[in-house]
Amino acid sequence: MNGEIDTMIATEKIVKAHHRTKSNTSTTLANYWTRFWMRYAGLSFFGRLATRFASWFAAPHKARPYLARMNPRGYIAAGVTIYHDDLRLGRNVFIDDRVVIFQRENGGAVELGDRVCIYRDTILETGHGGYLSVGADSSIHPRCQMNAYVTPIEIGCGVMIAPNCAFYTYDHGVAPDQPISKQPLQSKGSIIIANDAWIGVGVIVLGGVRIGEGAVVGAGSVVTGDVPDGAIAAGVPARIIKMRSDLI
Template sequence: MFWMRFASLSYPGRFATWVATWFAPPYKARRHLARYNAQGYVAPSANIYHPQLLRGAHVFIGDRATIYQANDGGTVKLGDRVHLHNDTCIETGVGGSLKIGADTHIQPRCQFSAYKAVIEIGANVQIAPNCAFYSYAHSVALGELIQKQPLQTKGGIYIADDAWIGCGAIVLDGVRIGKGAVIGAGAVVTRDIPDNAIAAGVPARTLSMRSN
């Protein structure tokens, strides 16, 4: 694709990307555009407001995705060939950062809020639509409005390689999801999940282990 040779986050580069979309169908049919430029494909409608965004080669960022840095937020590192699909929102704030490993695919409308601690996602992880990841929580003591109470955390979120997170799952602070683990749709993960476990429920618990 000729125009993708000039794609970048600069104004001329965004214009080149916009022209390239004229010749491509919408949504996932545009993933191939990321292959034509080492800087990848960033949809013209994506909102990038993060000076510490580090992208690997051939990253795909879909329509209306948002990557935002709040005050004192840390880095966002996207590994090679990461796919962020439509309406995904990434935000880093004070004490937080995000790292996503190579070949990880994130489906539409996922939320990553990294405050107070890191969110680290391994390689070849599959994350279904409408999932949410929060590396912090609000204090909820009586006598003060919750919105005015300080943030707190039990620690970062760590998702090992080859995990699969089902549709609508929520992963909270202080959790490690093991290599090759499967999290069922709608689960709320509040504790560690072992390697190769299949977990589901609210709160999520291990139901069985993957086998051959």
């Protein structure tokens, strides 16, 4: 009886070892495949096709930015729409599927610093003299809209922007004697987001605003005025509710 039990245990160990070997082999092959194709990644048509092949065995969505670390040219997904003649990319930038980078007349540059992550369904748009810059190690999460018209949007380093945010530096004139769509664009000034700020889900930021270094803006807020360094702001319009230093 003991001999049969020993045989069963030994057989089970052999089967488990076999499965581990198969799993390790599959993982090794998948990693090799990914690294092979990421060597050719880039902004060109072929480079973006290479990222599609590289991602076949990769985990989805927010697990993919590591792919951009494999190549200084970064990861620009095949499903990205780029209609812009002044796109400037730093090293190891990650741009997810269905991102749109668009330039209207007289639109300035879109500049993404090293290791910036732009997640899916985000729109980056410049026009009428505005430009957009995003500093190193910042992330813009899904379904955000950044419209830099007339004046710029400048986002610092290490900034986290949650999903469904909208930044607009401009609005339309509303004089009563002509259609709104025919009136010139106007702006109260640029949008500046300083280093290490955190912008919550669904925040709207309007022109003429500076959000300070290390500041936090609560979900659903509408920011129409400056937020000081280290402040926590929330509401419509956003107001200072406390300082981060108060939490110590």
